[in-house]
Amino acid sequence: xxxxxxxxxxxxxxxxxxxxxxxxxxxxxxxxxxxxxxxxxxxxxxxxxxxxxxxxxxxxxxxxxxxxxxxxxxxxxxxxxxxxxxxxxxxxxxxxxxxxxxxxxxxxxxxxxxxxxxxxxxxxxxxxxxxxxxxxxxxxxxxxxxxxxxxxxxxxxxxxxxxxxxxxxxxxxxxxxxxxxxxxxxxxxxxxxxxxxxxxxxxxxxxxxxxxxxxxxxxxxxxxxxxxxxxxxxxxxxxxxxxxxxxxxxxxxxxxxxxxxxxxxxxxxxxxxxxxxxxxxxxxxxxxxxxxxxxxxxxxxxxxxxxxxxxxxxxxxxxxxxxxxxxxxx
Numbered sequence: 633x634x635x636x637x638x639x640x641x642x643x644x645x646x647x648x649x650x651x652x653x654x655x656x657x658x659x660x661x662x663x664x665x666x667x668x669x670x671x672x673x674x675x676x677x678x679x680x681x682x683x684x685x686x687x688x689x690x691x692x693x694x695x696x697x698x699x700x701x702x703x704x705x706x707x708x709x710x711x712x713x714x715x716x717x718x719x720x721x722x723x724x725x726x727x728x729x730x731x732x733x734x735x736x737x738x739x740x741x742x743x744x745x746x747x748x749x750x751x752x753x754x755x756x757x758x759x760x761x762x763x764x765x766x767x768x769x770x771x772x773x774x775x776x777x778x779x780x781x782x783x784x785x786x787x788x789x790x791x792x793x794x795x796x797x798x799x800x801x802x803x804x805x806x807x808x809x810x811x812x813x814x815x816x817x818x819x820x821x822x823x824x825x826x827x828x829x830x831x832x833x834x835x836x837x838x839x840x841x842x843x844x845x846x847x848x849x850x851x852x853x854x855x856x857x858x859x860x861x862x863x864x865x866x867x868x869x870x871x872x873x874x875x876x877x878x879x880x881x882x883x884x885x886x887x888x889x890x891x892x893x894x895x896x897x898x899x900x901x902x903x904x905x906x907x908x909x910x911x912x913x914x915x916x917x918x919x920x921x922x923x924x925x926x927x928x929x930x931x932x933x934x935x936x937x938x939x940x941x942x943x944x945x946x947x948x949x950x951x952x953x954x955x956x957x958x959x960x961x962x
Contacts, residue, residue: 657689658884660872662718663696665704665824667848671906672720672776672868673697675899682891691884693718699825704803712769717876720776720868724805729768733761733952734869738807739944740937742953743865746777746904748960753867757959762869771874773889774896777903778842780862784851784920785838789859791929792816792936801827801839806947808840810940811863815933824849831855842866844903847910852920860924861933870896 662680666672673695680693702710708725710716726734736742743749752758753775762772783789785798796816802808804821812819820836824845830836831854838855839846846852870892877885914920925933945953 657692658880660691660693660718661696661701661716662693662720663701663707663710663716664720665699665702665707666697666845668695668697670844670848671778671899671903674902675776675895676720678898679891679895682894683888686887686891687884691888699823703823703825705823708770711871711873714873714876716873718870718872720870722778722803722805723775723867723869724803724808726765726869727806728804731761731764731768732806732948733764735805735807735944736948736952736956737865737867738805738811739948739953740811740863740941741934742956743780743960746900749777749865749867750900751959751961752956755959757955760955762871765869765871766874769874771872771877772869773872773892774870776868776870776896776899778866778868779844779903779907781840781842781864781866782846782858782860782862783838783840784846784855784858786856787837788857788921788923789838790923790925791932794859795838798837799835801830801836801841803841807864807940807944810944811937812840814938814940815936827851828854842907843910843914844906846920847914852914852917855920858914858920858922860922861930863933863937 662676664672664676668674668677676695676697680695683691683693701716704721704725707716707719707721708729711719723734723737758775765772783795783800785795787794787798789795792815798817799820800812800817801822802812802819803824809819809821822830822836827836827839828849828851831839831851839851846855846858880888911922915922
């Protein structure tokens with residue numbers, strides 16, 4: 633018998649090939665739609681670093697920022713199909729999927745600061761919201777901060793009357809649509825990656841969004857004014873394809889959960905730091921003037937958006953709204 637085909641050699645070769653296969657790392661494709669230098673972009677990179685270090689290379693995380701793979705409207709479908717394993721979409725993206733409870737985060741003036749947000753996102757109410765996603769093959773892992781939303785435009789904005797008739801970009805959210813309509817503006821749903829050009833060419837007059845994206849997406853270069861309304865919270869839900877997650881070895885899942893907890897703390901710290909830095913850099917650029925409403929003017933914004941709150945509340949459900957209010961002590 634040829635030595636190369638002896639049973640002992642064949643068994644050795646077979647075991648060797650199985651060892652090679654077993655050594656193949658688990659790959660997690662993490663897709664998102666913002667720049668790498670945003671809090672979410674930095675937190676995704678930090679998560680990658682922690683995972684690869686703690687699993688000693690057993691898991692590799694591939695990050696695809698800036699809509700390299702999928703735009704806003706495409707990414708959740710891609711996740712459900714298994715084309716990517718992990719996303720961090722805005723919480724409003726889950727409303728159109730039938731999880732209207734997530735739209736509570738977009739409601740105007742529900743949250744006054746991040747501490748109130750964290751009482752929800754880091755507590756039982758947030759855990760309950762994430763668990764509901766499992767019926768659609770999505771496993772919720774965490775909530776990540778991204779500051780509060782403001783308005784920008786190419787005309788001065790101080791009170792709601794100033795924004796009337798303006799074409800304002802929003803993400804895909806029934807709540808944001810209702811808010812824009814309540815203040816007399818015209819909502820324009822558009823992917824984040826398309827906003828700069830739309831502003832530059834006049835397709836939209838302004839936007840509803842957070843200060844970090846206003847800076848990192850360079851929107852401040854084509855917007856002359858910003859009003860610091862802080863009218864609604866802007867955040868993400870980090871999610872993973874549930875069938876993929878369920879097939880992972882328990883020890884790997886535990887490691888990923890630990891890395892996600894640490895990445896969440898990192899993200900939220902970076903979000904606060906990044907928002908403050910974005911304010912400073914936008915001011916320093918001299919291209920966008922930032923206006924801080926007086927208490928009376930802020931009251932006008934709150935009053936103008938109250939009809940949006942009233943219209944959307946039945947859609948979200950008072951049980952969810954009351955649970956949130958209970959968590960933050962309102």
